[in-house]
Amino acid sequence: MTCRSGHNDPWYPSWADRPQVDLESEKYLKIWQGPQHPGVTGNMALELTVEGDLVVDCKVHVGYLHRGFEKLMERRKYMNCFPIVCRICVPEPDFNEYLFAAAAEELDGIEIPERAKWIRALTLELARIASLTMGLGGQAGAFGLGTIGQWCIVHRDYLLDLFEELSGHRIYHMYILPGGVRHDLTPGFAEKTEAVLRKIEKLMDDVQKVLFDNAVIIARTNGLGVIHNEWIDPFGIVGTNARCAGGTRDVRKDYPYLVYDRLDFDVITGSRSDVYGRSLLRRDEILMACDLVRQILKNMPEGPVRTKLPNPLHWKIPAGETYVRAESGRGEMGYFMASDGSEFPRRIHVRGPSYTHAMALFEEMIRGVSIADVAGLMTSLQTCPPEIER
Amino acid sequence: MDDRKMKHRSPVPEEELLSPDAFLAPEERGLFCQDRPEPVEPSKVKIIRDFCNWAQANSVFILAFGTGCGAIEMRPLFTARYDISRYGMFPRPTPRMSGLFIIGGYASVKTMKRIVRSYEQMQNPKFVMGLGSCTVNGGMYWDSYNTVKRLDHYIPVDAYVAGCMPRPESLIAGFNRIKELIKAGKAEGANEYAKNFEWYKRNQRRIIKDWNMPEYNW
């Protein structure tokens, strides 16, 4: 890898030489992509400086979805925080619920029942399938294949129906709460899940034919948006983006939480780290998650699903600090929780996987890309603005 | 509109509110349209008025601007399962093509500025639908320092859909409500905005401190 910046510090590749662009020379044009633009993920803005049709410089603007969650949580009791944590990230709220519950349980030393762990893992895997399926649809849509977007959204709806049966709501489930899960699985849930998984696998066959064997897609995504292996540590790349670039990080394997040490799976690593390779890896992740869901449903023991908590209105958590992490669909998501022994959390910091992907890494990757590919590159990083600004 | 509450809180003198010189650099003044919108009176002839309302109600195009998390329930609407095209609705990429602005949930101050800009770029007839409880009274974020609590203080809202977040079925119910209003000639949000332009502008300027729009160099 050659550093554009000219200095050879591997930890600090090229920020220093943000290209000196003379806007007065009429050679460059500054255009804004977003926030009102169909080609950005969520509500964020890209300030692109282009020369002809190639991007020379890019600045990412976030903050359009800032609600101040970390501040709001500081003035709510622990149980009052629970309904708002899932709102932090729209595509995958369950990971936020789980991490908040796990952080509180760890600080307070609560052991949850065995069956609750399995149900939590089941919910997280279903949420991963839903999030990645929607991501794959968005990826195809960004390159003009709207049909796959339609298929993926429809199949995600089947998963949302499962969630609705489980928790009563399609998007924000509020199902995983400190001390276990809200209630047991509904009767016949396993059979319904199996039927949905078959549909998802069928969808992946179709996606293979229409997306991955498509000559246009291969031509456009080949070599687009490569993440170099050397960038993983300096930029803090996690999740599927890192696993494509030769990393082997997977929280499920490295720091087994819930029941992942009892499930049989391998970390999937990709050989190509361009947009095509990342989409391919996500397809494999979906299939692996389907397999994990089947394993979980097969091995799930019987028993209670909730442990008794102290009175939630007077639940005091001993003072201390902790960090818990989980592998979300896009990478490692973590919660840092500091408690001062009172009924209110002192500080909760949400570390979403998009934080460095969308800000530091994207500004670096996008230089030299043509305007038409910006949307595709952006969706291939699977950024989610609400967890950047919270 | 009850303006009594607002007056004593105005941070800037009222006569300066609409003058561009107060907040724009001289070279930027030409970049902004300074004309205030004018109310469009419906036709006096009943049959023409009814025809216009009928036509407007059956081609409501949605502006594809996901301003909040409610936007994630918009995508299932366009798929075969809910199929919003049955109602003559379809997402449009630019404000100039669209007639219905769906505020998808909480509007932070930074987004509010873009919402105002997009709304003013839309052509008449235009309608606004507030989606989610957070547009009604703040919802979950009632004590947040960065989200707008009452959307109808800043842009006129024709219909609200409550819920956090509303299901696609309730969205369809909201669309039907909007269509009924249009057919009855009661969805007069744009005229309301034009008539009470100063009031809306004053409210907007009160929360949007950094009023300068992004720098363009065309």
Added chain:
Amino acid sequence: MRRADLSFITVPGSRAVEAVTWMRDHGGFTHLVMISCVDRIEEGVFELVYLLNDPVAYLDIGICVEIDRDNAEMESMHHLWAGVRVYQRELREMFGIDFPGSPGVEEPMILEGWDDIPPMRRDFDTLEYAERTYYPREGRSTSDPATEMEERSYPLDAGVKRGIKDLARSGYGDKENTKDEG
């Protein structure tokens, strides 16, 4: 139940960059997980937490630095990881901690046109600010679900209960006690 593979150490502010650099180059903690800040307003300090991760040995370490709250300034670490400048930009905006030398740190990242004290500080009251700025809609009230349902389903019972409670609260029992003692 606390994690065995996570530990926190506190270093003085002047040696923090040195400590983090050593951890990165010789300790094997090559992955920066996050930089966060805890506002300990009672002690008048900000506690910056640099959470590092060793991806080979699967260990986490949190390096805590306490800096003065009134004169919040910290040495920049943007040269250690390329992603650090984003965290520093956010900390500068949300807590008002200055990182001199960090590229782009003075640009606002999340807020726009903010003119109050940095919002994540403990002494910033978000409810008061929201009520002062955004005109909350009237009619919003909170109610306890249990009492609400009782009022609705069994109005007579609820009324009697409320009456007894009011009587007890008005000091009926206390008067009795005082009479006995007297």
